[in-house]
Amino acid sequence: MVKKKEAMPTEPDTGTQAGQRPTAGTTTGRGTTVETISKLTLGTVQLGMPYGIHNRDGMPSEESSFELLNRAWEGGVVSYDTAAAYGQSETILGRFFHGKHPLITTKIHLFPQPGDSGAQIGRDMRERVSGSLKRLGLDSVPILMLHNTDVMEHFGGAITEAFAELKQEGLIGRAGISVSQNSAEEYRFLWPYLQNDLYEAVQIPMNVLDHRPIRNGCLGMLGQAGKTVFVRSVFLQGLLYMKDEELPVKLAAAKAPLAALRELSERYGIGIAQLAVSFIRDMEGVDSLVIGAETREQVSDNLALLDGPPLPETLREQLASAFHDVPEQVITPHMWK
Template sequence: MSKIHICGTPLSAMTLGTVQLGIPYGIANNSGKPDRDSAFAIIEAAGKGGVTGFDTAGSYGDAEVLLGEYWADKPQKPILVSKMTLPLDTGLSAAEIERQMNEKTESTLRRLQIGQLPVMLLHNPDVLLMHGETITHTMRCLHRDGLIAKAGISIDGHSDEQYASMRDIINEDIYEALQIPLNVLDHRLIRSGAIREFAAAGKILFARSVFLQGLLLMDENKIAEKVPEALAHVRTIRSLAEEEGVSLAELAISFVRDMPEIASLVIGAETVEQLNDNVRLMSCPQISEATRDKIHRQLGDIPPSIVNPVKWVKR
């Protein structure tokens, strides 16, 4: 795992995902959205646990507002990563795209109560196929004007196809940070060679969906009920973890954490207890190369219907 500094702050190996603080989220969510005091307690526990990265978005309910209120009176600001979503509309003019991007950035800065955002990601990269030149130019302007320190892209569930279709845009030098889906079942960007290319280009890689929205940690009966197609594969992971002498959660963390290309793992929490568990998991032992090889061989080509939550059938 690489050591990165953003705005003078070292990026921690774990970045707290805050979508759960703003809206009920995830197939394994049991407690819904925490209240303000509970959200503050989670943020505080993350800071005490050494977490310096906090991932959010304008579309995550009031998550940006909560982060802004919590950090407002703190002298040392963390690495705040937010995202903007733009309309998938081919009819929009370049001027309108630029206006919306400026407006969304300024709104995020107001909610977070900061003058410069350490990292701004484009949340829906498919829009690059319609307005890539304008978006890239505007990101450069936001960076030039000091509103953002770094720009980037959040690659979504159609990761390998998406990367192939917009490879040249993603590799523009303004896009210094990328957030990608990656876990023991989802090897699409490994298989395509994209992760190696990202690293070779010097991109800062944030890996999300390490537990596949909590699916990997669910009880087997719940998996059978929610995503039955995944059950056999989760059993394979559990078997590999037992052979290695680690928990399934430790295997899932280590598999992603110890890839040299990955800078930080974006992991959410619904409670302080869950947050503290995740911080402890980040110190788990490294899995053996033999086990890593088995994961690649046995789980290297899982269909999108399982690894992409968008494709899960509502039951």
């Protein structure tokens, strides 16, 4: 039985196919967010800028953005992902959610220089958070994540202290980290911070081809530590759908794993989209899937996928075996450029 927030005219019906689980309520400063997190977190980078290797339509208009946001909200999606770097995304969300209280996760980039003091880094973070709050129309960000994790290697202590101050002052509800690349090097310097109790929410890229957070123990550790875990890149920015003739030269190495994925999809009679969603959705320790959309219809499709059937155990085992070690240039989007 899913715990629901007491009825409010501005809140969606949370007993829907989007699915939720109880979490701690987060104060926004203009009310309190819903006390649940939807199994689907709507990714909104597409609302602020053209995004995705398989994107054919570009960025939707504000009217179309409002239509798809309304479809998500009415469908029980209470969790939304954005970032200061996502063009107009924060602004669009701020305009749409005026008077409503979703669980918004936004992210900030930091660019500290050698010799910067902790006070300087703290001031920079406060300034960036202030910008996000203004665009979102909030007094407090429910979840604030660090977007570029490379800075944690040399400035992690100061950044962590600044996050703690922002939380103590009520400018953010929860602090978090958005893992960038899943590389061994990144996890080397992030590991102590991922285990730090201050960082209550973590976002990781993971999908049927990229099992690195499973293999390196990150997903298990986060679950045991009680973190809220968001998984993005479920469709690998649309790569999972691409045909061989659509692949750029740099992604020629993707042909073999994509062919293997199509073969398994056909053998079990499960579409690639459903296969990709069910594989991540049913993993222990995963709280919400961050999936973007460019149209209202895509939101409806994604809601249906989140309500789809589980994968046969034999298929899960074959996916784990077949894609245990896919080349990094295939599963790491920043290497595609």
